[in-house]
Amino acid sequence: MGQHIISGNPPVTVIVRKSAQARRMTLRVSRLDGRITLTMPEGVPEAQGVAFAKEKEGWLRKQIANHVTVSKVDFGTSLPVEGRLRVIRPCEGRRVILEDDALYVPGHRDQVPVKLRTFLKETARRRLVEAAHRYAGRLDRAYSSIVLRDTRSRWGSCTAEGRLMFSWRLILAPKDVLDYVAAHEVAHLAHMDHSPAFWRAVERIYGPYQDQRDWLRTDGNQLHAYRFED
Incomplete structure (x- = not known):
């Protein structure tokens, strides 16, 4: 597992994950912590995955903007x-x-x-x-x-x-x-x-x-x- 950073304001960090079970490239934005994961089939070059993520940059930034900050419940919440x-x-x-x-x-x-x-x-x-x-x-x-x-x-x-x-x-x-x-x-x-x-x-x-x-x-x-x- 590695990661790639898409430059911009702010930079977007994409975690790159290879999977033997994956049949196509997918991007997922965690609702829990906003983490972005790019899952790729084993045989696909990482550069192709990075290009795929860059194509989706607009969508990724929209998801980040809509991400809900998770907070622990406490007295006063x-x-x-x-x-x-x-x-x-x-x-x-x-x-x-x-x-x-x-x-x-x-x-x-x-x-x-x-x-x-x-x-x-x-x-x-x-x-x-x-x-x-x-x-x-x-x-x-x-x-x-x-x-x-x-x-x-x-x-x-x-x-x-x-x-x-x-x-x-x-x-x-x-x-x-x-x-x-x-x-x-x-x-x-x-x-x-x-x-x-x-x-x-x-x-x-x-x-x-x-x-x-x-x-x-x-x-x-x-x-x-x-x-x-x-």
């Missing part, structure tokens, strides 16, 4: 829960308490990230199970299980066996966005594609969805701006 910003504050006791404008977290500040992550995952599970159950009933289909992960490439998925997966960070999004994602994945129980019939099913069980879909495209990346681990 404003964190969205169900789309509403809440200030993280210390408290006595053992439980995290959610109020209209605040999140009260007990214990030492070093424990804030893990306690909040646990609370948010539990809250997300309750909301997503409720939403999935509601939409599955409207569709008259059953799912087999629900799994929560911290995915960055997708907000949800549905397998042919009816296993639903969701990002627990959806609890940070507005309520209607979480509901839309739940309805979207439930609709895959009937249509394992994105055909017109699938979108009709989404609209039938959820209603008009374009605003929520647009929100994920324009603002969804902000949900990855908070770090809950060391």
Whole structure:
């Protein structure tokens, strides 16, 4: 693994990686830290890869400009829960308490990230199970299980066996966005594609969805701006 720097203001550092599994050259900008990785097939000369990256310089700079700075949650941080910003504050006791404008977290500040992550995952599970159950009933289909992960490439998925997966960070999004994602994945129980019939099913069980879909495209990346681990 090496790296190449594209000159300019600011310079753009591209990490060059060769892969025996790669069939074509790809550029990836990490949502987590903004790192740019160029993956190339083993037999392709590095100079060809560098030329490919330079061709994409405009796109790369746009991605860098849109990159969300990741920050660790702490006392005083404003964190969205169900789309509403809440200030993280210390408290006595053992439980995290959610109020209209605040999140009260007990214990030492070093424990804030893990306690909040646990609370948010539990809250997300309750909301997503409720939403999935509601939409599955409207569709008259059953799912087999629900799994929560911290995915960055997708907000949800549905397998042919009816296993639903969701990002627990959806609890940070507005309520209607979480509901839309739940309805979207439930609709895959009937249509394992994105055909017109699938979108009709989404609209039938959820209603008009374009605003929520647009929100994920324009603002969804902000949900990855908070770090809950060391």
